[in-house]
Amino acid sequence: MLDLNKYRNEPEFHAALEEMFSSLDPSVINNPKYAPILEKITEPDKVITFDVEWRDDNGNKQVNKGYRVQFNNVNGVYKGGLRFHPSVNLSILKFLGFEQIFKNYLTTLPMGGAKGGSDFDPKGKSDAEVIRFCDVFMEKLYPYIGVDLDVPAGDIGVGAREIRALYLSYKKYSGKSDCSLTGKPLDLGGSLCRTEATGYGVTYFALQALKTYKKTDLQGKRVIISGSGNVALYCLKKVTELGGKVIAMSDSSNTIYVPDGIDFETLRALKEDRRERIREYKDIKENVRVLPTKDIWKIPCDIAFPCATQFELDDGDADRLIANGCIGVFEGANMPCTLGAAKKFIKEKVIYSPGKASNAGGVAVSGLEIEQNKKGERWSFDKVDKKLKGIMSNIFKNIYKTAKDLGDPYNLVKGANNYAFIGIAEKMLERK
């Protein structure tokens, strides 16, 4: 029997394992044929760590830690983002890499699970510093990646600027221009709709779930979205297009509460072009209240999209959302709800979707970027968007059916985990 206690000193990874194994149906977790793979599925195939020594603008030497966790490639090439954030450590990257195995399986595209990154903080650094850091990071990482081996992408702190720098360095050091990274800028072979994919995808997922469970949609709904990075911004755009009113968003410093609704283009320019703090929105628009970050969950809403980071929504926040009448919580981030918060939503029949299902749109379009690069094709925005819609709809259908078949229709955690675990476990048994 698998003993999760040995992972207690890796709290994020431990939580991801507990979420998976406690949700598996007894017919799955106790099935003797899966016993031999339980240990194997919880240990990464390979963990690569390296020092990144780079020079800041004053010429001083700085050192950060670099990582790539290649978790499991039974479903295809190692695939998953790179995160640059001061909190990055192996526990966080193992949790993200583990989740990625099952998320990527749900997309139906041939991708295994991986994650990587650094404790480097791009915030407050000049463009030149970020580019120098990315260059050394890639000098160390390039021997381990490539289109048929491992294909990283972005995540927190790794956006268009970082991917451009990383890909140019990859080409320089490897002498290759294969699809070794996704989320590339369009002029370097990126896919249309990759920037929008995670935020649009979680919104498409929400729409399908709202229709199925509550025979409703986003029209006229009061929505809150935590974060204001890549996922949150394009969730804002799609929710607004579909008739929802996004009344609050956040960053790690503040929440803004805007009862009239947040304007996408104003916030996009503030965050993407000018890299400012979200509170600056108050200086541009009327009727804006600036609150502490955590107060976002106190604002009454119909639907919540946690799109910032892990464990940002705790048990007490769940109680407040439920008391305020929230009907759906759709994770755009990876594991933003604590396990206790998720349990409360499921118990109270608030529609709750785990990130590995509802935020799979980003990696799905990454998979489509690989396909386009391999075929030497460039698909239109509408074509990619249509495929994304189809993939999100298919994920919802598969996990909803599994949850229903297990006699627990509101439990999409059970639905996603049992469905994806069986898929991966069967492939692991086949490989032996």
Ligand code: NDP
């Ligand atoms: P970005 O770096 O673009 O944005 C992150 C946002 O979250 C920022 O607004 C940031 O605020 C906020 N944030 C980060 N840490 C904290 C914190 N500790 N407390 C409060 N707010 C915080 O990242 P993404 O939008 O790409 O990623 C967001 C989430 O979505 C992550 O969990 C990521 O793993 C997940 N995800 C991303 C995908 C993608 O395609 N990009 C795909 C699937 C999942 P600040 O600027 O102040 O740091």
Ligand code: 2IT
């Ligand atoms: O968490 C995620 O799925 C991502 N950060 C996207 C990974 C990818 O390879 O596009």
